[in-house]
Amino acid sequence: MKILKRTFLFFAVTITLAVIYNYPKLNILSGYSAKNTASSIFLGERTLQFTDQTDNNFSPVNLATDKVDLKNEFASSSAFGLLTRKAIYREGLGTVLTLEDSDETASYLIPKRTKPDNITPFPFGNGPQKDTVFANVNYNKLNETVSSIFGKDKTRAVVVIYKDQIISEKYDNGFHKNSRILGWSMTKSIMSTVFGVLQHQNKINIQDKAPIDSWQNDTRKDITINNLLQMNSGLEWDENYDEISDATKMLFLERDMTKMQEEKQLVGSPNNSWNYSSGTSNLLSKIARKQFISHQEYLDFWYTDFIDKIGMNSMIVETDLAGNYVASSYAWATARDWGKFGLLYLHNGQWNGEQLFTKKWVDYVTTPTKGSKGTYGAQFWLNAEKQFKDVPKNMYFADGYQGQRVYVFPDQDLVLVRFGLTNFDENEFLKRILKSIK
Known part of the structure; x- marks a missing residue:
């Protein structure tokens, strides 16, 4: 017993x-x-x-x-x-x-949105696009290439936009042109664009020191907004999703997701310590909030001056419990609307005759960050060192977990959107897409 x-x-x-x-x-x-x-x-x-x-x-x-x-x-x-x-x-x-x-049961503010334009043809509205056939596009080869990454590669959506026209589009079972899909870390590129709009409107100067009160009495006071946008602040951060880390604790345990990076100490020096950090992106969301008198203005600005301005009406950027946009991870939109985002950059910040940000901003986000080995700009990823060997060096892209992508090809007048559940052979796919457009 x-x-x-x-x-x-x-x-x-x-x-x-x-x-x-x-x-x-x-x-x-x-x-x-x-x-x-x-x-x-x-x-x-x-x-x-x-x-x-x-x-x-x-x-x-x-x-x-x-x-x-x-x-x-x-x-x-x-x-x-x-x-x-x-x-x-x-x-x-x-x-x-x-x-x-x-x-x-807590009360909360809601961003004010504009009504979608369902009459004007895509891309400046959500209406049917004008029928256009490009003699230099091999449509059979293009559609065959698009179809090749469905199935085993678990692709959910692909949209190919050439000269402002959708020339190929495909969705997996359960998805269609009106399906919102999570961009994961492509949200970082959305947040970066908010700063581009703020800079263009003279509401912010990214070369200024980061306006973080808790840093003003120690060495972190020298960190600039630019350092944060380039992920080169020198702050400690553990971006690991396979175990308990700074990133997982922030996303799943924190009320205010901007605080974790703010509370970290320097382990390097600004502009000399590139380190990918979702915490940095959420801290930037807090800095964006500081540019407005009221929280309502902060919530509205992302949509009124950028997202809804270019007709990304399906997009929802989720907030944390403290009301901050989760700039690291949580933007949802249709594949077509993500394509409009790429077009905004392809057109150097101009949308239907209005300048939301300048060509200088595009140059800024596509300039390699010191220490990133040519792979990173300012919340965008780059091909500056030909990581994709068969793709032009000036191609750049928004990047999200499991291969969410918005690729921008400036010289080819091309934007390519891909959503899925796994990574795939990007170089081969992009090479074949380019070969179908001569």
Whole structure:
């Protein structure tokens, strides 16, 4: 009998210690699953079954059990029944993980949006584009190339835009031209563009010191907004999604996602320590907020002066519980609207006759950051050192987790959008696309 009691006690203690040790991991695991489920359903308009079978079907996220309440607009995820996280939908702001019960009933401001123009032809509106056939485009070869990355590469959408016209477009089962898709870190490029608009309107100077009060009495006071945009601040940051890290704690445990990077210390020197950091992008969201008197103005500006201005009316940039746009990760839009974003850069900041930012801004975001080995500009990725060997050096792109991409080809008058669930052979794909347009 004593042996049985000791054995039972041993296993009870072992299980308790295992739960305590793994509790933070379970918190992040269930948090990811709840947030992803809620956004997939309430922004992407997918079903719970579809989300579980596609977006949440990888280890260890697939260990969580997901539920959705369509009436009350929330999703919950449980890790082995030991810990449950909830993500709620908020009109105009997307979904957010709650940290306490009061978050579910808290009041919040909503960005003001303009109505979509469904009459004007694409790209300046959402109406049918004018029929145009380009003699130099091999459409059979183009469409064959586009189709080649569906199936095993788990591509969900591809849109090819040449001279402002969609010349090829394809969607996987369950997706169509009106489907919102998460851009993940392409949101960083959206945030960078907000700074480009602010700079053009003389509301900010990116060469100024970062206006962070907590840095003013130590060596961090010398960090500029430019250093942050170029991911070259010298601040400590761990961008690791395979374990508990600064990035995962920020996205799934924090109320105010701008604070984690702000509180980090220097481990290098500004302009000499390139380090990719989602925390930096969210800190920049806070700096953008500082340019406005009211929070409502901050919420509105991203849309009125940029996103809705170019007809990206499907886009939703999600906020954290503190009301900051999650500039590192959470912008949703249709593939066509992401294509409009690429066109804005292809046209050097001009949209339908209006200059949102200057050619100098395009030059700025496409200039290699010191220490990045030619791969990074200012919240955009580059091909300056021919990482893609068969692609022009001046091609640049917005980049998101699992191969979300908006590629801009300045010399070819071309924008290419790709969404999916896995990375793919980009060089080969882009090379074949270019060969189909002579």
